[in-house]
Amino acid sequence: MNRIENKVLNEELFYDKLDNGLEVFFMPKKGFAKQYAVFSTNYGSNDLEFVPFGKSERTRVNEGIAHFLEHKMFEQENGGNAFDKFAQLGVSANAYTNFDMTSYLFTSTDNFYEALEHLIQYVQSPHFTDENVEKEKGIIAQEIKMYDDNPDWRVYFNTLKAMYINHPNRIDIAGTVESVYRITKEELYDCYNTFYSPQNMALFVVGDLEWERVLETAKSSQRSYGSEILGMEVERFYPQEPEAVAEKSIQESLSVSMPMFNIGFKETSVGERGEALLRRELSTEILLDMLYKKGSKFHEELYLGGLINESFSCSYTLTPDHGYTMIGGESKDPKKVMEKVMEYAGEYRQKGLELEYFERIKKKKIGNFLKYFDSLEFIANNFISYHFKGINLLDYLDTLKSIGFEDVKKRLDEHIRDDNCVLSVINPK
Numbered sequence: 001m002n003r004i005e006n007k008v009l010n011e012e013l014f015y016d017k018l019d020n021g022l023e024v025f026f027m028p029k030k031g032f033a034k035q036y037a038v039f040s041t042n043y044g045s046n047d048l049e050f051v052p053f054g055k056s057e058r059t060r061v062n063e064g065i066a067h068f069l070e071h072k073m074f075e076q077e078n079g080g081n082a083f084d085k086f087a088q089l090g091v092s093a094n095a096y097t098n099f100d101m102t103s104y105l106f107t108s109t110d111n112f113y114e115a116l117e118h119l120i121q122y123v124q125s126p127h128f129t130d131e132n133v134e135k136e137k138g139i140i141a142q143e144i145k146m147y148d149d150n151p152d153w154r155v156y157f158n159t160l161k162a163m164y165i166n167h168p169n170r171i172d173i174a175g176t177v178e179s180v181y182r183i184t185k186e187e188l189y190d191c192y193n194t195f196y197s198p199q200n201m202a203l204f205v206v207g208d209l210e211w212e213r214v215l216e217t218a219k220s221s222q223r224s225y226g227s228e229i230l231g232m233e234v235e236r237f238y239p240q241e242p243e244a245v246a247e248k249s250i251q252e253s254l255s256v257s258m259p260m261f262n263i264g265f266k267e268t269s270v271g272e273r274g275e276a277l278l279r280r281e282l283s284t285e286i287l288l289d290m291l292y293k294k295g296s297k298f299h300e301e302l303y304l305g306g307l308i309n310e311s312f313s314c315s316y317t318l319t320p321d322h323g324y325t326m327i328g329g330e331s332k333d334p335k336k337v338m339e340k341v342m343e344y345a346g347e348y349r350q351k352g353l354e355l356e357y358f359e360r361i362k363k364k365k366i367g368n369f370l371k372y373f374d375s376l377e378f379i380a381n382n383f384i385s386y387h388f389k390g391i392n393l394l395d396y397l398d399t400l401k402s403i404g405f406e407d408v409k410k411r412l413d414e415h416i417r418d419d420n421c422v423l424s425v426i427n428p429k
Helices: 065-072 082-089 112-123 130-148 151-163 177-182 185-195 211-220 274-291 297-304 334-351 355-372 376-387 393-402 405-415
Strands: 002-006 011-017 023-028 035-041 092-097 102-108 201-207 249-254 260-266 313-318 323-330 421-428
Touching (some): 002 393, 023 376, 065 092, 065 130, 082 112, 130 151, 151 249, 151 260, 334 405, 334 421, 355 393
Antiparallel strands (some): 035 201, 092 102, 260 323, 260 421, 313 323
8 A cells, every 4th residue: 555645735645556456546535525436447449459358469449449338338237227226326427438548437425335336346347248239339329420410529520630640539439320330249348358457447536435445345346357367468559640630621511600610739749658748738738828818918809809709718638649739619710710829829939928927827727726626526537547648646736836938938839830730610501
């Protein structure tokens, strides 16, 4: 058992690694009525090529299978659904799949340990049959069609398609109707046995709970694993992604009252993990705050001029194998917004960023991070996500404080460029 204390955050973290390789984390939150647990695998929709557990040949599976697997994990061997037991215990459960991770979680105010036992056991008890796999295909196909008509989803994925040429990031997390109908029971078991092995997973618990009981519940709820699985490392493969973007612009028409847009900046150099990745992420986020977010000259000019409205947002995403900025919202003239984005970047490149503004933004970011530690969901979900990238969330604040003005200036030159920029627009029909 290990214990890490952060005196600035006034938080402590308990950690242990079980004999089967599963990592268990617990953060006590005295006085909180709510408890939260998330059980995650380092496996998302981008993991399409790998060597399956027990086999020697590399394989490529159907697009959308990680999301399909998430759906199927709730089905129990007795014909029931994992949600039924959570409902009996009075806890709220959910799950999600993104590009890099799949998570199963619940929130409770009572019956926590019974719910934790159930969470660990059902995620370790796959039950796939030809019949139940076939039945799920129609349900997921409907979900895909629903998202095809969602303008927010379309403008987002069209931006990714414009940025990426080969990377699976350009493929919808749920796959396509065609790829979903090709998924088989055997393929699901290959993915499950490879990526749901305990050493590829982590459990995070937070609340006014007892560490010893959390650990004992995690240990006693484990299924038996053969010795061949211990120490197994997943071999996964991603296609080579060129620095160039796929298309400069994608336009589509849907039922919207005003054009929706996303301006994307593709990260052309990736591969970092740990502190290096976090430094780049934080430096870029501070830069975007300074250049474009509410409070910036850009935002004031475009908002008062009617080019953007309250829907305007700006975010940055970085993982070890991909990264991008997205600037978007609604506008009567998305191309004009894009011109302004580049114009402001050019002006600041020429005249320089303001040091005083940088210090203000950094202080605001530190304050926001401290405030987020009141949210159990924020702590648990971000801890696991960063953990899979080689980062300890408790080190976040120290890294943020160490970001210098030069780090941010460097990101302006590296990242906000014309050649890595794309535009996605959804026009009214």
